[in-house]
Amino acid sequence: MDKPVIMTVDDDPGVSRSVARDLRRRYGQSYRIIRAETAAQGIESVRELRLRGDDVAAILADYRMPQMNGVEFLEQAMDLYPYARRVLLTAYADTDAAIQAINVVDLDHYLLKPWDPPEEKFYPVLDAQLDAWQRTDRRETDELRVVGARWSARSYKIRDFLARNQVPYRWVLADSPEGSELLAAAGEACTIGPAKLPLVITAGGAKLTAPGTAELAEAVGLSTAPATDFYDLIVIGGGPGGLGAAVYGASEGLRTVMVEQHASGGQAGQSSRIENYLGFPDGVSGSQLADRARRQALKFGAELLTARKVTSLEVKGQAKVVGFADGGSIAGHTVILATGVSYRRLNAPGLDDFIGSGCYYGAAMTEASECRDREVYIVGAANSAGQSAVHLSGYASRVHLVVRGDGLERTMSHYLIEQISQLPNIEVHTGTEVVGGEGDGHLERITLKGPDGERTVDAEWLFVFIGAEPFTDWLGDTVERDGRGFILTGPDLTSGESRPRNWPLRRDPYHLETNVPGVFAAGDVRADSIKRVASAVGEGAMAVALVHRYLEQA
Template sequence: MSEHDGASTATSGSQGGAPAVILTVDDDPEVSRSVARDLRRRYGGDYRIVRCQSGGEGLAALRELTLRGVPVALLVADYRMPQMSGIEFLEQAMDLVPSARRVLLTAYADTGAAIDAVNVVDLDHYLLKPWIPAEQLLYPVLDELLGAWLAGGHAVQAELRVVGHQWCRRTADLRDFLARVQAPYRWYPVEQPEALRLLEAAGADAEPLPVVFTAAGQILVAPTRTQVADALGLGTAPSEPVYDLVVVGAGPAGLGAAVYGASEGLRTLLVERTAAGGQAGQSSRIENYLGFPDGVSGAQLAQRARRQAMKFGAEVVTTKTVVALRGAGSQHSVVLDDGVSVAAHAVILATGVSYRRLTGDGLDEFTGRGVYYGASPRQAQDCADKDVVIVGGANSAGQAAVHFARHARSVTIVVRGPSLDASMSRYLIEQVDALENVTVRTCTEVLSARGDDHLTAVTVCDVRDGRTDTLPTGWLFVFIGAEPHTGWLHGRVARDDHGFILAGPDLLHDRRGERAPDTTSRSAGRRKVDESPAAPPAPSTIWPLHRAPYHLETSVPGVFVAGDARAQSGKRVASAVGEGAMAVMLVHRYLAQQ
């Protein structure tokens, strides 16, 4: 490995701790030295340049850097290498350093492969060899990529050290949060001597856990997500009292709304209670999203969308929950859980859904200690050579099964229905069927869980004949049901019997699918409203105005809904993103009439 030297540049990656890394991989010693030399000459003052001569060596270096909490800003890999090509290296590197920018070096004859890699590894750029002069062909490209990496806030993230217990619910929640915001940290299980030395040096006890140590010297004992987000430099409070548009929820629908709202000139605030991505952000690989034929992870898609929204000027607030919606007419008020209230001319509700909780004996007790709702990519590494049980038969469950199967000894999918055909896409069913270490148990449900300090086994039941069976496992992941995050809107916005938000034409019917009562008088010669599609709807207890509601408009004029929280929504990433964009178009139409 080569240490950094050379002149400083404007794109500094050395803020807030150790300098970020630019890592190069090339098996040709001459080319490898040439790449490192040009990188040191331009970026050596602000970045550490690490040179590797094989894909395996590069992955080993990335694992070491990740373990030490050193941020990696840029990966530069040659396409043609023995044992592991540059594309294969970058694809595996995505799991270790998902926020790093990726560049492929290729000869002219291999440009077709480089273009294919744009989708395979979410490639940021490919460069033709040789890149002479570097001032014209190399540095402008890398300057732009490093600038984008810095704009994403990665360089100002302090290195974190986390001491905790693997089977502690609070620790599991913290590690999942750090994974979802792609924050580098070093993990110290409390049983290890090094963890005990850290606690002793800090004067902290082994309870409560986790304990977080920041590069700035802060010691956070059992911190809230907001405290951790503040330590990472993430926005946790609105900067303005009034916005044109407030988007509640940063799943695919909310991110889509924030991108289109900000890009079209609306002062946009995006509020997210955890991290960007929603349920989709936990997907290991989404393969049916338009434009990504080889798939993209939910975390990558979410983080790229978040950066895109911020590039256009959207303000993103994380770890804050919206608890109330007030106001009417052209002025709405969104109240956060810390009591802060912001005004908005229009609001888009993109609160999404969460997985339904299992109710059997012991399942709640072991939540966070072997029972998990959803899954983060890091957990696949924890499950190496273990037996994993996945509950659910939709796409999210299938994606998780395929991902876990790469690491786990066995994966068992438990689904209540007679097959996966009713809820899982065909491409995923075929992938699951092809995996030798994956078993699908149909017509089965989980009854209970047992263990000591963590889960050790679950009892399942065949719903056809009531026979039970015990599955030894320390890892149960649940992907069932879709409960909307709309309880806080009770009595404020019309919802169906399951809590999903009614919008557009649905507002002209009550929750049983009938026409809402007409509160206006009708003369004998006047045509009934429901017989004349062109006539404006009469005011009702659900929809108060004479004009028809816009397609995604809720029972509160100026408040729109997009994505999974909407009644009868498509429950797919593409449809959610599309609804987010459509909602912004309708917001413009609404604002033009005010």
């Protein structure tokens, strides 16, 4: 098989030769290095490579090129090689243009010229990009196929589960010629109906009819069964806080298991791009961040269980017993509750009928490509809503951001407000709420209530990012919570001389410890926590340090 290609395009012959020389010195044994000295020559080379069936791993393009700048070049090249890593070569004066390109062409990185010595400033960047490319599934036809109906909430749930768990699949409409053939081959041609869709056909040829998440997880190779029945640390929830706890717990020698009902990453894992997380100057998607953290936890020996719903927590002596919805259970010395929060439902008549069929709570990344050249509506004014608006603006003809308040400044980061203001197809509607939805089989119209009264608009796509609910009722009376359901920890449990309910120890609870010794909380589910990815990861790490302190004194 031919070597994959690294392409560099720069109109300065000296710089072009220098870049190619540095690339060959480091990557020449594993990659074929191709250089072009004009954008037109580069596009022609990319087309020839595509026709020959060659694979392109990375494309490095200079920003300042005549006729076609580097951003425009990358935008055309990615139509031919969507999986190639895109790197912009730029001078310091063009840094703003490079940052804007992150949103225009989903730029993976930009490099400031010059980068001497390359061992410090060039090769580490390319190493990371090539590693990411090698881990990307680039098969033209994925082996796992999902056959379903376009506006089926059940089909959406399956696709969302697969996408968030980094499982590649191919989506096939049931009423398409290919869909009909697959249904006939599966023996469902005459009997298939809405209740039996979607049909999932695995790589091994197994056919699953409208599978539940646990059945699907097992079929695609996700871990669902614990390896043992007792652990040092049980982490409940796989968002940033839970992943942080799993990484630090396992890396410090604790026998650690993380239990997640849906997919690693939580709400943050659905984000199209997080640009204010430390160490990622070019931004990182929530799914990429979650995947890296998941692999990191596995590397250290943590056990990750998916599609297992936790329904109870009991204290039996020194052991904490975690019960599952299917009747099974595991026990451990300590527990970290990192279940995060979920978006609140819109209190608008009719919308509940269209959840998963036009109305989506969260980013719903699987739906982005379906929104091409359509108008979409987004409800919310926090970072998650802003990130989704910026991302969907690259697909939709117009994005309507519906904001109940009088502006974005109090709830959204400044960098996102700036990006939104510079995108001409995003329109912000302040002082406005969604008060109704209607349609036939899927969402078709919504009713907006604004400063000028109510109006009904055509809308097939509505994404909701409002508020946060912790959904901690399953804890019963075991763990103390505030009036909204958020878990109380540390100083919040004590008032003056009073002690936490049923607290058996002489010491006060540690900072992240609940009213149950050895049970901690981290991230968004904790009362008065800072709702940011970085703080959730930090609390996950801090909780592990307190777990060690608890185990030493137990």
